Amino acid sequence: xxxxxxxxKGKWLRxxxxxxxxxxxxxxxxSALIFDLLSQWQIGGNAMVHLSFYAIILGLVASLLAVxxxxxxxSSIKKEKPAWKIGLYHMMLNLIAALLFAINFGxxxxxxxxxxxVARIPLALSFIGTxxxxxxxxxxxRMTYTYGISVARMSKPKWRKIAEAAGANLPPE
Amino acid sequence: xxxxxxEGKPLRxxxxxxxxxxxIGLFLLSLLLDLASLVFPxxxxxxxxxxxxxxxxxxxxxxxxVPGFVDYTDIRSDHPAKRTATVHLTLNxxxxxxxxxxxxxxSSSLVDPxxxxxxxxxxxxxxxxxxxxxxxxxxxxxxxxxxxxxxKRRTPTPxxxxxxxxxxxxxxxxxxxxxxxxxxxxGERETLRVEIDGQVITIAKIDENLYAFQEFCTHRFGPLxxxxxxxxxVQCPWHNSCFDGRTxxxxxxxxxxxxxxxxxETRDGKxxxxxxxxxxxST
Numbered sequence: 001x002x003x004x005x006x007x008x009k010g011k012w013l014r015x016x017x018x019x020x021x022x023x024x025x026x027x028x029x030x031s032a033l034i035f036d037l038l039s040q041w042q043i044g045g046n047a048m049v050h051l052s053f054y055a056i057i058l059g060l061v062a063s064l065l066a067v068x069x070x071x072x073x074x075s076s077i078k079k080e081k082p083a084w085k086i087g088l089y090h091m092m093l094n095l096i097a098a099l100l101f102a103i104n105f106g107x108x109x110x111x112x113x114x115x116x117x118v119a120r121i122p123l124a125l126s127f128i129g130t131x132x133x134x135x136x137x138x139x140x141x142r143m144t145y146t147y148g149i150s151v152a153r154m155s156k157p158k159w160r161k162i163a164e165a166a167g168a169n170l171p172p173e
Numbered sequence: 174x175x176x177x178x179x180e181g182k183p184l185r186x187x188x189x190x191x192x193x194x195x196x197i198g199l200f201l202l203s204l205l206l207d208l209a210s211l212v213f214p215x216x217x218x219x220x221x222x223x224x225x226x227x228x229x230x231x232x233x234x235x236x237x238x239v240p241g242f243v244d245y246t247d248i249r250s251d252h253p254a255k256r257t258a259t260v261h262l263t264l265n266x267x268x269x270x271x272x273x274x275x276x277x278x279x280s281s282s283l284v285d286p287x288x289x290x291x292x293x294x295x296x297x298x299x300x301x302x303x304x305x306x307x308x309x310x311x312x313x314x315x316x317x318x319x320x321x322x323x324x325k326r327r328t329p330t331p332x333x334x335x336x337x338x339x340x341x342x343x344x345x346x347x348x349x350x351x352x353x354x355x356x357x358x359x360g361e362r363e364t365l366r367v368e369i370d371g372q373v374i375t376i377a378k379i380d381e382n383l384y385a386f387q388e389f390c391t392h393r394f395g396p397l398x399x400x401x402x403x404x405x406x407v408q409c410p411w412h413n414s415c416f417d418g419r420t421x422x423x424x425x426x427x428x429x430x431x432x433x434x435x436x437x438e439t440r441d442g443k444x445x446x447x448x449x450x451x452x453x454x455s456t
Contacts, residue, residue, distance in 0.1 A: 013308075014312070014316070015308060015311045015312060015315055015316075016311075016315055019311065019315075020307070020308075020311060022194075023193070023194045023197045023198050023307070024197075024198050024201065025198075026194040026198065027194045027195045027196075027197060027198020027199055027201075027202075028198050028202065030195075031195065031198065031199060031202075031226075031229060034229070035225075044225060046218070047218060047221050047222055047225055048225070050218060050222045051202075051222050051225055051226055054202065054205075054206060054222065054226075055202060055226075058198075058201075058202055058205065059198075113217070137191075137194075138184075138186060141186045141190065141191065142185070142186060144314065144315075144321065145185075145186050145187060145190075145320060145321055145322065145323075145324070146185065146186075146322065146324075146325075147412070147413070148318070148321055148322065148393075148395075148410075148411040148412040148413070150315055151314065151315055151318050151321050151393075151411050151412070152315075152316070152318060152393040152394065152395070152411060153315070154315065154316065155315070155316035155317065156393050156394070158316070159389070159393060159394035160394060162253075162389070162394065163387075163388075163389035163394040165371065166368070166371065166372055166373035166387070166388060166389060167371065167372035167373070167387070167433070168373070168387040168388070168389040168391070168394075168432075168433060169387060169391055169430050169431065169432060169433045170391065170430070171391050171392065171428070171429060171430050172430075
């Protein structure tokens with residue numbers, strides 16, 4: 001059990017896993033919106049419809065991995081910390097965005113091979129999904145860059161040595 | 174102002190790590206479409222689709238490079254992470270150049286059902302190098318806290334450490350008083366990072382007075398010379414522990430242990446910091 005938790009936390013990689021995996025949906029879904037819009041403006045035509053479809057499915061596949069790693073990182077935050085609540089909103093928004101893109105994907109399956117422009121409803125879903133995702137990703141970024149979640153989690157021994165060599169007061173080990 | 178913008182201070186989030194999602198994801202998508210064209214040659218237009226994914230990848234990579242470069246210049250020159258950042262930067266430039274070549278090579282055969290070997294191999298190398306580089310970028314954040322909490326700091330951070338010896342200076346009992354000439358011109362809420370015989374000390378000007386305390390936070394050892402100031406409190410950029418700059422006492426966790434603090438006095442008209450004569454061996 002513990003080995004699978006360590007695997008998902010990215011200990012073997014010395015880097016948290018969730019922020020690595022999320023690059024994929026975070027790139028794919030807004031890109032899908034860009035491709036959708038280009039197809040609407042008659043730039044690139046069918047290639048854009050294709051690309052958008054492939055981008056959405058790649059994002060969906062990666063999000064299946066992003067969920068367990070993210071939930072695990074979140075579960076190690078203490079409930080009274082501000083980052084816990086941010087993490088909760090981050091998770092809920094992500095689940096909604098993923099659901100919207102899953103529906104979006106289903107709506108495209110019929111005609112993506114031939115279409116030269118994306119239809120209205122999938123386009124609207126890409127818009128809403130991307131909007132939610134960007135909001136959610138910003139919250140995820142705040143967890144790292146404002147609250148330091150996972151920062152120095154694995155490098156703590158290295159920094160302790162440096163601080164000790166620099167004559168600093170240290171916390172108990 | 175432009176520097177603050179490129180560092181993402183108005184957004185309270187660095188820009189570079191936001192933007193890099195795009196080239197990473199798109200280059201991966203492009204490689205997967207190349208592979209798909211080999212496995213499923215009957216699926217139309219995969220080679221063409223891959224080309225456009227790569228093109229958008231290059232465009233977004235060039236956009237991401239700009240704040241990335243600003244972030245790079247902001248890392249203290251003697252920071253152990255500077256070398257990692259140099260490798261990260263160099264690898265990324267190589268990756269973008271490879272993808273520029275890759276686009277050129279494949280642009281003449283977009284209607285092929287299968288991707289050709291040379292662009293395919295270039296894509297493989299590109300994704301491999303980018304994975305290493307992206308990993309190093311992540312280590313910069315999660316190991317070394319580069320960019321973490323930087324938006325909370327209003328004044329510039331120290332560009333490098335001042336290395337000063339404690340020899341040939343006035344002694345007062347156990348204390349050696351080491352002159353810090355650079356402290357004379359320090360602005361309000363600015364800091365110096367000073368190393369005296371191995372001891373690393375932050376000198377901060379708060380409310381017109383100079384205070385000196387240990388550089389490393391007592392929680393996970395974040396750099397207090399890059400901290401933010403709130404009244405007399407210095408706040409660690411990493412996990413927001415606060416200490417009273419005058420006394421070193423913890424005023425807000427997660428840190429629980431007080432900082433070592435040092436006397437700052439004017440002696441013979443020079444600003445001096447009083448340090449224990451220290452052998453570099455911990456007790």
